[in-house]
Amino acid sequence: MPPTGADLTPTEVVGDLPRAQVVGRSPWQLAWLRLRQDRWALAGAIVVVLFFLIAIGAPLLAAIEGQDPYTYHVDLLDPVQANAPRGAFGGVSLQHWFGVEPLTGRDMFAIVVYGARTSFLIGVAAAATSVLIGTAAGLVAGLSGGFVDTLIGRIMDVVFSFPALIFMIALTVIAPDWLPKPVLLIAVMGFFGWPTVGRVVRAQVLSLVRREFIDAARTLGAQPLRIMARELLPNVATPIIVYTTILIPSMIGTEAALSYLSVGIPPPTPDWGRSISDAVQWVQTDPMFLIFPGGALFLVVLAFNILGDGIRDALDPRLGRL
Numbered sequence: 001m002p003p004t005g006a007d008l009t010p011t012e013v014v015g016d017l018p019r020a021q022v023v024g025r026s027p028w029q030l031a032w033l034r035l036r037q038d039r040w041a042l043a044g045a046i047v048v049v050l051f052f053l054i055a056i057g058a059p060l061l062a063a064i065e066g067q068d069p070y071t072y073h074v075d076l077l078d079p080v081q082a083n084a085p086r087g088a089f090g091g092v093s094l095q096h097w098f099g100v101e102p103l104t105g106r107d108m109f110a111i112v113v114y115g116a117r118t119s120f121l122i123g124v125a126a127a128a129t130s131v132l133i134g135t136a137a138g139l140v141a142g143l144s145g146g147f148v149d150t151l152i153g154r155i156m157d158v159v160f161s162f163p164a165l166i167f168m169i170a171l172t173v174i175a176p177d178w179l180p181k182p183v184l185l186i187a188v189m190g191f192f193g194w195p196t197v198g199r200v201v202r203a204q205v206l207s208l209v210r211r212e213f214i215d216a217a218r219t220l221g222a223q224p225l226r227i228m229a230r231e232l233l234p235n236v237a238t239p240i241i242v243y244t245t246i247l248i249p250s251m252i253g254t255e256a257a258l259s260y261l262s263v264g265i266p267p268p269t270p271d272w273g274r275s276i277s278d279a280v281q282w283v284q285t286d287p288m289f290l291i292f293p294g295g296a297l298f299l300v301v302l303a304f305n306i307l308g309d310g311i312r313d314a315l316d317p318r319l320g321r322l
Contacts, residue, residue, distance in 0.1 A: 031311075031314040031315045032314070034313065034314035035310055035311065035314040038310040038313065038314065040306050040309075040310060041306060041307055041309070041310020041311065041313075041314070042310075043303075043306065044302075044303040044304065044305075044306035044307035044310065045303075045307050045310075047299055047300070047302075047303035048300070048303045048304060048307055051116055051120070051296070051299070051300050051303070052120060054113050054116050055113075055116040055117040055119075055120045055121075056117075057113075058110075058113040058114045058116065058117050061109075061113050062107075062109070062110040062113060062114070065095075065096075065097055065107070065109055065110065066095065067095070067096065067107035067109065067110045068107065068110050069106055069107060069110035069111045069114045069268070069270045070106065070268055071106065071107070072104050072105050072106060073096075073100055073105035073106070073107070074104075074105050075105070076091050076096070076100050076105045077100070077102070077103070077105050081285065082102075082285070083102060083103050084102050084282070084285045084286050085099055085100045085101075085102060085105070085286060087099075089288050090102075090108065090286045090287075090288035090289055092288070096108065096109065097109040098111075098112060098288070098292045099286075099288050099289070099292075101275075101278075101289065102278075102282050102285070102286055102289060106268075108288070108289070108292055108293075109292075110270070111270040111275060111293070112270075112272070112275075112292050112293055112296055114269075114270035115270040115271050115272040115275060115293060115296070116272075116296065116300075117270075118182075118255075118265055118269060118270060118271045118272070119252050119255060119256065119271070119272050119273075119297070119300070120252070121182065122182055122185050122186055122189070122251070122252075122255045122265075123248055123249070123251040123252035123255055124248055124251075125186045125190075126185065126186045126189035126190045126193065126251040126254075126255070127190075127193070127244060127247040127248045127250075127251045128190075128244075129186060129187070129189075129190025129191075129193075129194070130189075130190045130191075130193030130194040130196075130197055130247060130251075131194075131197050131240060131243070131244050131247065133190065133191075133194035133197075133198070134193075134194035134195065134196065134197025134198035134199075134200075134201060135197060135198075135201050135233075135236075135240055137152050137155075137156070137194065137198040137201075137202075138197065138198040138199065138200065138201025138202040138203075138204075138205060138236075139201060139202075139205055139228045139232055139233065139236075140152065140228075141153065141198070141202045141205075142201070142202045142203075142204070142205025142206045142208075142209060142232075143205055143209060143224060143227065143228060143232065144224075145209075149202075152198070152202075153202075155195075156195040156198055156199060159191070159192065159194075159195045160195050162192065164192040165254075165257070167188075167192070168188050168189065168192065168254075168258060168263075169258070169261060169263050171184070171188050172184060172185065172188065172258065172263045172264070173263055181264070181265055181266060182265065185255060185258065185264065185265070189251055189254055189255065193247060193250075193251065196243075197240070197243055197247070200239050200240075200243060201236050201239070201240065204235070204236040204239055205232055205236060208231075208232060208235055208236075209232075213231060214227065214231055214232075217230075217231050238315045241311060241315065242308065242311055242312045242315060245304060245307055245308035245311050245312075246304075246305070246308040248304050249300065249301040249304035249305055249308075252297070252300060252301060252304070253297075253301055255271075255273060256271075256272050256273030256276065256297055257273060258273065259271045259272070259273025259274040259277065260273045260274065260276055260277040261277075262274070262277065272293045272294075272296060272297045273297075275289070275293035276290060276293050276294050276297070279293065279294070
């Protein structure tokens, strides 16, 4: 007696030919499979996660070394060499894994791991601010059209016309002292970063608003906020995710540049950009002072960019590799 439909297994014969069971996958599952096959993207993700864990566990890592980023060790400096660290490689030892900072003798390993916390906090928060504002503006402009679309478009043009770095420097200099510097940097960097996200989202929304499912939602009486949240946002999530992964390293680099120009996070808070700025004049005497924070910044930015490229390729439906 032939087996019934309930008795068939994926490897049994269907008709005259064996046929394996076809497993359906969602677009997100396909993207995840593509991303897992991209070794460069996985390497970038591992580095990003590693530095994220370093930023979270900075106090623990510094405690394991037995140091902190605020204690001065002037006994480890050589007055004859203009208070450069004693010993080879900037004073690297079992007590100071990355050596010590010239002039102050602060532990460089603690400065680097605590600096990761500063860079990640400001970079990720500023990118999130830009994405939130840009996504909201793009959704409203694309769905509303008419005067609202024109107004938001002109605002984007005005923000684009500002020389962003110059205005960031000016705003951070004239800001009142009672405003926390991290909050100021996040707000300023986020403000100058949102128009690009807004334009990308607006362009995607304009290609969707005339689709049948949007007309059906309007016919059923859906309010604009519901259409944006339930119909449009899921369909523009892919470019938002891709752009976010590209925007975060840009924000981290911008924060480092502002600190390099002495308008970022003030001392003694550890910061990669300020360490790189201070290390420039010591590059011949103590090159390790530049290599450690500069190398950390380089690795994080490179890892984010590689991961962003991998996510972009994985989410591209035109790529049929699996």
